[in-house]
Amino acid sequence: MRSYLHTVFCLCLAAFFFIACSSDDDSADSGAGDVTDTAEDATEDGADAVDTTDSADDTGDDSGDDTADGDDTADGDDAADTADTADATDTADTCADSDGDAVCDAEDQCDGQDDTIDIDESGTPDCVENLLTNGQFATDVSEWTAETDASISFLAEDAAGNDASGVLKVLNTSDAAGPSVVGGFQCVPIDNTKQYASYAQYFIPSGQGLTGLRAQLIILPYAEADCAGSVLSPFVTDLLANQDTWSLLELDYSPIASLAVSAEVYVRVRKNSTTTGDAEGRFDNVLLREVVGEDDPQ
Ligand SMILES: [Ca+2]
Numbered sequence: 001m002r003s004y005l006h007t008v009f010c011l012c013l014a015a016f017f018f019i020a021c022s023s024d025d026d027s028a029d030s031g032a033g034d035v036t037d038t039a040e041d042a043t044e045d046g047a048d049a050v051d052t053t054d055s056a057d058d059t060g061d062d063s064g065d066d067t068a069d070g071d072d073t074a075d076g077d078d079a080a081d082t083a084d085t086a087d088a089t090d091t092a093d094t095c096a097d098s099d100g101d102a103v104c105d106a107e108d109q110c111d112g113q114d115d116t117i118d119i120d121e122s123g124t125p126d127c128v129e130n131l132l133t134n135g136q137f138a139t140d141v142s143e144w145t146a147e148t149d150a151s152i153s154f155l156a157e158d159a160a161g162n163d164a165s166g167v168l169k170v171l172n173t174s175d176a177a178g179p180s181v182v183g184g185f186q187c188v189p190i191d192n193t194k195q196y197a198s199y200a201q202y203f204i205p206s207g208q209g210l211t212g213l214r215a216q217l218i219i220l221p222y223a224e225a226d227c228a229g230s231v232l233s234p235f236v237t238d239l240l241a242n243q244d245t246w247s248l249l250e251l252d253y254s255p256i257a258s259l260a261v262s263a264e265v266y267v268r269v270r271k272n273s274t275t276t277g278d279a280e281g282r283f284d285n286v287l288l289r290e291v292v293g294e295d296d297p298q
């Protein structure tokens with residue numbers, strides 16, 4: 001009997017040590033089989049020692065950097081880390097962003113516009129300081145009007161690559177005998193005691209089979225409200241000719257005529273008289289803003 005109990009005792013002792021030794025606590029870093037290591041792959045086991053505080057998002061390291069989860073202070077910028085929902089600071093990759101500017105809808109300064117656009121490099125988002133309406137052509141070309149011999153329409157591309165925004169497509173359809181410059185415009189009230197700056201991005205596609213293709217930006221002041229009455233001295237950019245790349249038109253400083261109370265802002269496409277067919281130009285991020293607290297460059 002004593003021998004039998006001794007045998008049972010030894011078997012139990014052996015079973016205990018077998019179970020204890022099998023319960024690897026991951027400190028041994030033995031690879032994919034670790035009991036506590038269900039969320040990591042074998043190659044990342046070496047980092048598990050610091051992973052004790054981010055167990056909630058261990059499985060969310062989509063970017064594969066393994067340092068990004070709970071221990072990574074830069075996680076908020078980890079755009080690829082879409083499943084990483086546990087980090088307190090990581091809101092950018094889990095929130096709704098209907099206007100596609102990588103700023104959460106709840107934090108947008110300009111709902112429906114791209115907060116990141118600042119083509120005049122003023123340090124203020126253009127959507128905050130723009131006196132024009134729908135200068136980004138987010139979903140349509142509303143508020144813009146085509147001149148005679150021009151047509152305007154919405155095109156689903158964007159100067160900054162924002163999939164949720166678009167551009168203004170202008171066709172110069174003139175069959176005039178001479179060179180023609182026409183496009184789209186918008187009228188806004190202005191204050192003739194202030195100065196203004198205007199900017200726009202343009203894109204002229206190549207391969208149109210036309211010559212003399214150019215783009216231009218104009219501020220055209222009027223002496224009466226709603227762009228009526230006498231036309232006053234305009235401010236006009238050079239005719240720029242870059243093709244197949246988004247480029248900048250700018251009127252840095254425009255002291256408005258003392259009689260002006262409204263102004264039209266034009267984006268225009270030019271073509272030569274000797275060519276036939278419509279000339280296409282695209283425009284985006286058209287900006288008109290007051291010049292405030294800046295030195296007169298003239
Ligand atoms: Ca947004």
Ligand SMILES: [Ca+2]
Pocket residue numbers: 117118119120121122123124125126129
């Ligand atoms: Ca700006």
Ligand SMILES: [Ca+2]
Pocket residue numbers: 136137138157158159165166167284285
């Ligand atoms: Ca746009």
